[in-house]
Amino acid sequence: MAYRKVHQIIQSHSSADGDGVRIQRVHGFDNPHFSPFLMIDELKSVSPDDYVGGFPPHPHRGIETLTYMLSGHFQHKDHMGNVGELRDGGAQWMSAGNGVIHSEMPMMTDGQLHGFQIWINLPAVKKKDPAQYHDFQTEVIAEKTLPDHSLVRVIAGDLTIKGDTVTGPLQQTGVPLTVADWRTQGAANISACLNPEYQTMVYVYKGTITIGGKHIEQGQLALLSEGEGLAMAASDAAGVLLLSGTPINEPVVHYGPFVMNSMDEINQAIEDYQNGTLV
Template identity: 40%
Template sequence: MTERVSRMDFRGSPGRDGAGVNLIRTFSHGEVREFDPFLMMDYFNSKDPNDYIKGFPMHPHRGIETITYLVRGEIDHEDSLGNKGIIADGSCQWMSAGSGILHQEMPQPSEHMLGVQVWLNLPKKRKMSRPAYNDLTGENIPLVEEDNLKVKVLAGDYKGTVGPLVEEDTEPFFYHFEALGEAAVTFETDPDYNIYFFVLEGEVEFDGRTYPMASGAVTEAGHQMSFGFNQPAHVIVLGGRPLREPIAWGGPIVMNTQPELNQAFADLRNGTFIKQSGTGI
């Protein structure tokens, strides 16, 4: 079987977003073709609440899904559809903005804030779909235990264990590997998928190289993927079917054409941005 290797390594760069949240933007606008169907990923790793306490006050989204996953920490969430929730240690919030939603994410002071937010693109046919929301607590995420390794399956199928979160068009998977010490893992992958990994903590051996904390790689096509661990570590692996559709991106809104993007901002100005009520994913 063809082994996946690195196509492009990435690290990202320090940035600030929301009302003044310090973060690492690992990839965004300039790398869309490499990561398709994923648009962006922000990485949070801080033991200083001043880095994130100002949070992300109410703001709009349209045309995307946001996936917020915390290994450690706590974030309060609220949106214009009446949903409220807390993302805490080992929990995930998966929100499909669809035709439009306003929401806020407010991190709470924690001993250690460690996690990511990923933006997943919606296909053209579902850009204006009904918004949806799902809070997934840690105890509801399937756990696979292997030698010196724990694997949380948020989405997709990992060796027969299926995650609860589903997106019908790009069929993404999201795995969180926690190495407890020396460990090795190999799993099968669809060669048509774009797949990347990122080291949240510790380090990992991949493709004959050592990737330290806050680094990762997008991989070449292949039928399987292998990692080696020499110490405790947290690594996430995400993959999905590329959409290969045009993108018109303006801040928190991602559409297919500039007129669609213009209409979205006109809707915001006119108070007509929220088109329909939401549902659960």
């Protein structure tokens, strides 16, 4: 079996979004090796001042978002009438499709807020579909504890580990993908099988891991080469997000909350939002 190697390492950078929410961001709108993913925002704080303003009502078109919280709560409201409070360890998925207006307000628990929002591109044929939303509380996230006491949580798609396939609750996405969280308490390793047609990347949110002899440190994202196998090792406590999915080989034009295939479509989205016809 051919194992994936590190193709490129990208350092996350400090940024702010919404009403001044502090985040660590990695984006790849112009990087074809990122597809079908577009951006990862890590929210991590012990100070309410870093996030108290949250993300007031704002629009999206042409993307999906997957929000995953390690600790802290997130309240979602949208124009469709959906209201969901994401708790520690849970996830929420939204497909903006042709248009959505929503708000997201973070809430700290036990003195911590730590989570992620992942932007996923939609293929052109699905960018005009009606918006959808679903949340997955921590109780339904699929988990597997490995012999070295490390933990795998599969949020979306499937992940096969030593012949055992772990299936996450989120299966309805614009393109087939897998999103998982690997956590170690100390020295540990994992060997998994992935669809060889998927593009794969990992984001390290705690500690340092090794893939094919290359070290990926906290706050770094590694884009991986082709292959069916993925082997990761940690010498101490670590946390890793695994993102793997079918690449979308289409033009990407990004402007604020809109991701389309042409500038004309971006201009139309802006006009629709200004005219109140986005949704």
